[in-house]
Amino acid sequence: MTCIRSEIIGHGHYQPAKVLTNNDMAKIVETSDEWITERTGIKSRHIAAEGELTSDLAMHAAEMALKTAGISAEELDLIVVGTVTPDNTFPAVATKIAAKLGCRHGIPAFDLSAACSGFVYSLTMADNMLRLGQAKTALVIGAETLSRVTDWTDRNTCVLFGDGAGAVVIRAYEGKGDTTDRGVLSTKIFSDGAQYDNLYCKGGVSSTQTAGFTFMNGKEVFKSAIGCLTQAAETVAEQAGIKVTDIDWLLPHQANIRIIEGVGKKLELPESKVIVTIDHQANTSAASIPLALSECLESGKIKKGDLIIFNSMGAGFTWGGALVRI
Numbered sequence: 001m002t003c004i005r006s007e008i009i010g011h012g013h014y015q016p017a018k019v020l021t022n023n024d025m026a027k028i029v030e031t032s033d034e035w036i037t038e039r040t041g042i043k044s045r046h047i048a049a050e051g052e053l054t055s056d057l058a059m060h061a062a063e064m065a066l067k068t069a070g071i072s073a074e075e076l077d078l079i080v081v082g083t084v085t086p087d088n089t090f091p092a093v094a095t096k097i098a099a100k101l102g103c104r105h106g107i108p109a110f111d112l113s114a115a116c117s118g119f120v121y122s123l124t125m126a127d128n129m130l131r132l133g134q135a136k137t138a139l140v141i142g143a144e145t146l147s148r149v150t151d152w153t154d155r156n157t158c159v160l161f162g163d164g165a166g167a168v169v170i171r172a173y174e175g176k177g178d179t180t181d182r183g184v185l186s187t188k189i190f191s192d193g194a195q196y197d198n199l200y201c202k203g204g205v206s207s208t209q210t211a212g213f214t215f216m217n218g219k220e221v222f223k224s225a226i227g228c229l230t231q232a233a234e235t236v237a238e239q240a241g242i243k244v245t246d247i248d249w250l251l252p253h254q255a256n257i258r259i260i261e262g263v264g265k266k267l268e269l270p271e272s273k274v275i276v277t278i279d280h281q282a283n284t285s286a287a288s289i290p291l292a293l294s295e296c297l298e299s300g301k302i303k304k305g306d307l308i309i310f311n312s313m314g315a316g317f318t319w320g321g322a323l324v325r326i
């Protein structure tokens, strides 16, 4: 039976110019390149310049996504931005992007707060809206300036995060309704608020009237991460009626190489099928998946027709997955 599918027709990414290596981090807190590399897989992270905002990062990614899609901003009829580091408490970064890109007056534009699962959640929302006929062409962005909510005296967290943005343009078309279709084939999102205190920003509009700083109970997050990421991947595969081992690529949220490798093993995927960009990207929260995807599409590593699972997990806890044929 035919059905509406959301095909990824464009991709973009951006990382700020300033790079902090692990050796640079060792000058800021008591740490070492050896510890960070071994425990996380991170070698360097990009940090936004003073005055460079989440919307600026998002704009770079958005412009590249429109260019690779070969469409103009007037063709967009929906913008969703996954972020937990908006320029202002309100309004949404997405409305600023719509205005800056020169989108048609009145198109819906909103931000979605799901921390590191922000892109998978945003893609799920946009895909559902396309499938319901509420939009035909959508821009989905993950963008963060996590450096602004990083406590640069806390070695437990400050070595982990980076700034960046990634974006995709998705467009509705009528597919055959099977897994040979291109586009989003299956999505599933989850949450567990009982884990709220294990990873959160200590501060906020309603509690402290400040943006606050990231707090993470790393061990607890680590314990849940492999299970959540595995569940997300298995669920989207099962919903589509395929085996996880049928995919060409697993593109997990880039939080820790040990988590990424653990998930790959649990899913019985060879290392060569698991995408790793954490070394030069660090953890960019909602930006991590679209950033890595766009890099891999640009380099030709991921090709048209490839079957890929995105899976992510983060604060909330939130987690989720998407099965997509590029």
Ligand code: UT7
Binding pocket: 030, 031, 032, 035, 036, 039, 040, 116, 155, 156, 157, 159, 217, 218, 219, 221, 222, 225, 255, 256, 259, 283, 285, 313, 314, 315
């Ligand atoms: O994006 C959302 C999802 N987030 C995640 O998935 C992150 C999940 N958690 C993790 O990735 C890991 O738990 C961390 C990378 C955050 C920490 O790794 P760990 O292997 O769990 O280290 P630990 O917290 O058990 O700390 C081991 C030791 C401690 O010293 P003692 O108490 O054993 O003397 C820490 O104080 O390492 C110490 N340590 C550091 N040492 C050097 C913690 N951070 C650092 C550091 N440099 N930056």
